[in-house]
Amino acid sequence: MSTAVLTWRQFRFERKMFWRNPSAAFFNFTLPFLFLIMIASVFGADRKELDILIPGIAGMSVLGTTFTALTYTFVFNREQGILKRIRGTPMPPIAYFGGVIGSAVANAIVQVALIIVIGHVFYDVSWPHSYFELVLFVVLGVIAFGSLGIAFAHVIPNFDAAAAYVNAVFLPVIFISGVFYSTKSLPLVFKAIAVSLPLKHVIDGLHGAIVSGQGLGDNLTALAVVAGWAVVGLFLTVRYFRWD
Amino acid sequence: MTELAIEVNDLRKSYGELEAVRGVSFSVRRGEVFGLLGPNGAGKTTTVEILEGYRERTAGEVVVLGYDPADRDRGLRERVGIVLQSSGFYPRATVREAVEHFGAAYPRPRDPDETIALVGLEGKGDTRTGQLSGGQQRRLDLALALVGDPDLIFLDEPTTGFDPAARRAAWDVIRSLRGLGKTILLTTHYLDEAQALSDRVAIVKEGLIVAEGPPSELTNRPRSYRVSYQQNGTRVEMETEDPTELLHRLTGEALQRGERLEGLSVSRPTLEEVYLELTAEQHEEAEAE
Ligand SMILES: Nc1ncnc2c1ncn2[C@@H]1O[C@H](COP(=O)(O)OP(=O)(O)O)[C@@H](O)[C@H]1O
Numbered sequence: 103m104s105t106a107v108l109t110w111r112q113f114r115f116e117r118k119m120f121w122r123n124p125s126a127a128f129f130n131f132t133l134p135f136l137f138l139i140m141i142a143s144v145f146g147a148d149r150k151e152l153d154i155l156i157p158g159i160a161g162m163s164v165l166g167t168t169f170t171a172l173t174y175t176f177v178f179n180r181e182q183g184i185l186k187r188i189r190g191t192p193m194p195p196i197a198y199f200g201g202v203i204g205s206a207v208a209n210a211i212v213q214v215a216l217i218i219v220i221g222h223v224f225y226d227v228s229w230p231h232s233y234f235e236l237v238l239f240v241v242l243g244v245i246a247f248g249s250l251g252i253a254f255a256h257v258i259p260n261f262d263a264a265a266a267y268v269n270a271v272f273l274p275v276i277f278i279s280g281v282f283y284s285t286k287s288l289p290l291v292f293k294a295i296a297v298s299l300p301l302k303h304v305i306d307g308l309h310g311a312i313v314s315g316q317g318l319g320d321n322l323t324a325l326a327v328v329a330g331w332a333v334v335g336l337f338l339t340v341r342y343f344r345w346d
Numbered sequence: 347m348t349e350l351a352i353e354v355n356d357l358r359k360s361y362g363e364l365e366a367v368r369g370v371s372f373s374v375r376r377g378e379v380f381g382l383l384g385p386n387g388a389g390k391t392t393t394v395e396i397l398e399g400y401r402e403r404t405a406g407e408v409v410v411l412g413y414d415p416a417d418r419d420r421g422l423r424e425r426v427g428i429v430l431q432s433s434g435f436y437p438r439a440t441v442r443e444a445v446e447h448f449g450a451a452y453p454r455p456r457d458p459d460e461t462i463a464l465v466g467l468e469g470k471g472d473t474r475t476g477q478l479s480g481g482q483q484r485r486l487d488l489a490l491a492l493v494g495d496p497d498l499i500f501l502d503e504p505t506t507g508f509d510p511a512a513r514r515a516a517w518d519v520i521r522s523l524r525g526l527g528k529t530i531l532l533t534t535h536y537l538d539e540a541q542a543l544s545d546r547v548a549i550v551k552e553g554l555i556v557a558e559g560p561p562s563e564l565t566n567r568p569r570s571y572r573v574s575y576q577q578n579g580t581r582v583e584m585e586t587e588d589p590t591e592l593l594h595r596l597t598g599e600a601l602q603r604g605e606r607l608e609g610l611s612v613s614r615p616t617l618e619e620v621y622l623e624l625t626a627e628q629h630e631e632a633e634a635e
């Protein structure tokens with residue numbers, strides 16, 4: 103079978119396995135909406151806050167479905183010997199990676215779409231001003247977060263430790279990157295850290311695409327930082343990938 | 347096409363300071379079951395995983411089905427089935443899904459249900475792989491190695507941890523593969539397994555092959571003949587490299603004394619004795635250190 107067909111088969115296989123894992127499916131799909139609904143309703147967010155919250159939650163979703171999910175996947179599959187087993191078959195590595203990463207990307211796309219729909223229907227946030235910008239930032243975010251996740255799996259010794267490692271990155275990053283509130287009020291140190299990491303810039307880009315309608319020209323820095331992290335992530339992934 | 351499925355010449359592998367494989371040479375003919383027998387840490391997995399293309403060798407020559415496994419050619423992987431010493435699978439996939447999914451990567455896969463039956467997992471096709479017992483998972487490993495209908499199969503400790511009944515069942519499967527004309531390279535630290543399955547065995551110790559041959563002939567070592575007879579009601583045993591001379595002397599002396607050498611026998615130690623002797627030496631050395 104051709105590499106394209108094998109990639110597609112791997113993708114479909116990953117989708118099937120994803121839905122058979124209720125807790126992963128829950129964390130992937132329910133958590134962002136829980137956050138959105140809780141913060142929007144319980145704390146009675148106003149218009150201005152919602153305009154921050156919707157792109158923020160969308161950015162967090164991209165991070166969770168790619169960085170977090172792929173870190174877990176690769177640590178688990180390495181520890182279980184699944185990666186090593188696959189390496190011993192004629193399956194081209196590119197087909198395997200394509201299927202696994204494609205599955206994560208599918209989750210990211212579905213979630214961002216759902217958040218935009220929910221934001222529009224329930225919270226009266228406008229439809230995105232620029233779909234091109236939206237897709238661009240989601241795609242770059244996926245590449246950056248996904249490759250960083252696979253590279254991060256390299257340093258995690260075993261699956262039991264994975265949650266601690268992932269949350270040590272995920273939680274601080276979402277709190278300083280402006281998922282829930284504007285980063286303007288943050289202490290300088292945190293601001294400096296957030297500015298050097300990709301999530302804040304993905305969120306800025308999504309904010310421009312969905313809410314403010316700023317052109318791409320105003321978000322060139324954000325674009326450059328996310329693209330830079332994508333290059334770093336891809337380099338680290340290729341350089342340090344471990345099959346066992 | 348050459349008669350040899352595998353050729354290994356002066357293979358060496360070092361992990362930092364440790365030289366795990368120290369100049370191993372052997373060859374495996376097509377259609378043969380070749381056993382690498384040795385205690386834990388002897389270097390069996392290292393050797394096999396170099397042949398499978400997983401590890402890089404430090405020195406030496408290796409040819410597998412005409413390929414150098416270090417090149418990681420897809421053509422080679424299409425013709426080889428691998429059972430690793432340990433490896434898992436997506437725990438939420440069913441047995442049939444797993445076998446089908448793996449089969450798709452090969453040019454001429456076997457029928458999934460037939461493959462499942464071949465390894466004795468019939469009736470388990472819809473069971474999730476995470477729910478299989480240890481022995482059943484090992485059979486799934488075998489099914490996944492066989493689904494591509496390979497010419498050459500690597501089995502690294504295929505029955506370690508099995509109860510005796512499961513081991514017999516696995517042996518039957520491996521024998522049936524031999525019946526299909528497959529070439530098999532097997533590693534084990536169970537002597538009876540090597541004896542029961544292999545056409546030829548190499549005993550590996552500390553990264554070296556210390557004896558090699560068909561299980562019945564694994565005795566061509568110095569002092570490998572045992573001569574014994576009854577004298578005054580007790581059994582006398584002697585070991586020798588050359589029984590001709592010893593027998594000549596013994597029988598000559600007996601004739602001079604006018605006695606008969608009751609119960610005279612010349613035998614070679616079994617593979618078991620060779621193996622136990624070799625591994626015992628290792629234990630003694632380990633204790634001496
Ligand atoms: N990846 C590795 N890194 C360092 N040492 C290793 C590695 N793999 C095996 N060894 C060492 O090499 C020796 C041979 O191991 P191995 O090939 O697994 O033997 P066997 O399969 O016969 O039990 C052992 O001393 C083992 O500790």
Ligand SMILES: [Mg+2]
Binds near residue numbers: 390391503
């Ligand atoms: Mg081993």
